[in-house]
Amino acid sequence: MNIRIWNDMRRKTNTVKIGNITLSSEQPVMIQSMLNTPTMDTEACVEQALRIVNAGGQLVRITAPGVREAENLEHIRRALRERGCLVPLSADIHFTPDAALVAACHVEKVRINPGNFVDKRATFKKLTYTDEEYAAELEMLRKKFTEFLEVCRKNGTAVRIGTNHGSLSDRIMSRYGDTPAGMVESTMEYLRVCKSVGFDNVVISLKSSDCRIMVDAVRLLVREMKRESMQYPLHLGVTEAGEGEDGRIRSAVGIGTLLNEGIGDTIRVSLTEEPEAEIPVARMLARLCDRPRFEASGDILKGNCSRPCIVADLSVMDEWNEEMRERLDLRQEDGSARMLSGVKTPEMIYVERFSDELAELPEETLVVVPAERWRQVRHLHARIRPLYSWTAYMKQTESDPDVPVWVEVDAVEALDAELAERLNKDRDAVLVLSLGAEYHAYREAFRRMRKLGVGNRTLLRVRTEDPDTEKTSLEIAAQVGGLFLDRLPDGLWISAPESSGPAYGMELSRNILQSAGVRRYKAEFISCPGCGRTLFDLQGAVAKVKQAFGHLSTLKIAVMGCVVNGPGEMGDADFGYVGAGNGKVNLYKGHRMVRVAVPEKEAIEALRKLIEES
Ligand code: SF4
Secondary structure, eight states: OOOOOOGGGSOOOOOEEETTEEESTTSOOEEEEEOOSOTTOHHHHHHHHHHHHHHTOOEEEEEOOSHHHHHHHHHHHHHHHHTTOOOOEEEEESSOHHHHHHHTTTSSEEEEOTTTSSSOOOOSOOOOOOHHHHHHHHHHHHHHHHHHHHHHHHHTOEEEEEEEGGGOOHHHHHHHOSSHHHHHHHHHHHHHHHHHTTOOOEEEEEEBSSHHHHHHHHHHHHHHHHHTTOOOOEEEOBTTBOSHHHHHHHHHHHHHHHHHTTOOSEEOOOOSSOGGGHHHHHHHHHHHTOSOOOOTTOOOOOOOOSSOEEEEEOTTOSSOOHHHHHHTTEEEOTTOSSEEEOTTOOSEEEOSSOSGGGGGSOTTOEEEEEHHHHHHHGGGOTTEEEEEEHHHHHHOOOOOTTSOOEEEEOOGGGOSHHHHHHHHHOTTOEEEEOOOSOHHHHHHHHHHHHHHTOOSOEEEEEEOOOOOHHHHHHHHHHHHHHHHHTTOOSEEEEEOHHHHOHHHHHHHHHHHHHHTTSOOOSOEEEEOOOOTTOOSOHHHHHHHHHHHHTTOTTOEEEEESOTTTTTGGGTTOSEEEEEEETTEEEEEETTEEEEEEEEHHHHHHHHHHHHHHO
16 A cells, blocks of 8 residues: 655655655655675575565665675575565664675665764864865865766665764764754765765755754754755664564654655564564654655744643543552642552643542642533632633633633634733633644744734643554644644643543553653663574564563663763763673773673663662
């Protein structure tokens, strides 16, 4: 089944030929994945590639750490063709330009990393470059990269310039630091060579495990390319997204935001799972973001809310139960009528049926009730707020000046001068935008509010009745996550009480806010998807690390498959658990390797000790 995208709303791109497929803004978003089998194991690679293709993958990437592996790509490709599979293959190259030259003769596409194609691994020791030194390195880059492009041109091979946040060169770091601007310049150095030699069969990616860095970098690159009259297509992905629900939500926030903005022509959802499991997620994501709107000006409205809150929707509940108390992180002290909140307790709770139970809620919890119930229950808790529809609010002639009201707006058009005037007089009123799972509706609402000078606190409320939680979670994350990346809303309220239970919306809200980097509710685990370089049982390692440290809510821990790229790609993780081969693991504190070659059996304990000591 094809994934339909409205081409007229996508950013216009060149057309890139990759074997039997064409990549451009005129084509549906292309879905791809990467093998995690050893590249020298031809049969295992073929079997896994076939599973990816059967799931709907349209391009398969294979790591080629050296010339030997690059040569074996020929056998993998031939074996696939013999089995009637025409899927284009892409070689993944780091540090070994010689392998890139070989791979370009055997497969349809080669990905190189500008951070390590010509430049050596960053040492972070050389911090200053004279203009002459800088220019000399650029000249070397131009020469080596041009040689490679000529081989690709001769063989009809496409190229991906795949920049990663975690592997920028010393040269780039010296002038731009570890920033989106650095990622963009690192890419532009290579694109300028492509442009100067007239090589257009090029795709670009800028990836990071941090959704905000990834989204900002891609937006900035699009502007820079426009300035330099370039229209290369874009591959999107969030690196080290992890596995399960966390990996899916993080990918939806990063990739979904850009697809909504009409940016992105091929995507990979990197999960620490079997590669074929990525495909349905990627397909669904592309389908859910099928109303892109590319704004050529690239002016992105930003806000300044760095700590949005959550509203837990308990509207279907009429009494407490133990499970719900636990999920809300509320506990009852012996002998006390009032509950105590924990670190994960939502700041606000919406109820429709509770009465006397309201008196049990912690003092600091803000309680929202329908306006028509407010007078009956207001005496039960000191912080009860009435929720009005915007039409009822506008009809109201008098309100209690001591009680800030909540005003729900369900249509962008309602945000007019009249409502703005009223809200401007009523600065403590909280605005609730209830515009569905519609990225552009919310953006338009914030634009109007900025224009009308509305400065009231503003929350998003997304209602859903869809019982398909896998789809709903991806959809909501993809449609509202980007607004939190840009710090626009002050809170998130997901109402899905009937279909998915009252805890679902609250837990999804936590996950979205954590993925957007604006709240931390649980330990954060990032892990690479694994590839032919992976040096241990990655999925098993992730499970063990999660089980051992899942309770440490302030930590970010990276689990990476290899010492070649793993340490660089760990981003701002506090600790790293990196496969070192032969049943050994290297442990990192930040970017510093502090334990080398720890036997895997002892590695969890060693990491526990390291965390305790730290
Ligand atoms: S970090 Fe993981 S995905 Fe990246 S090269 Fe190493 S094993 Fe492969």
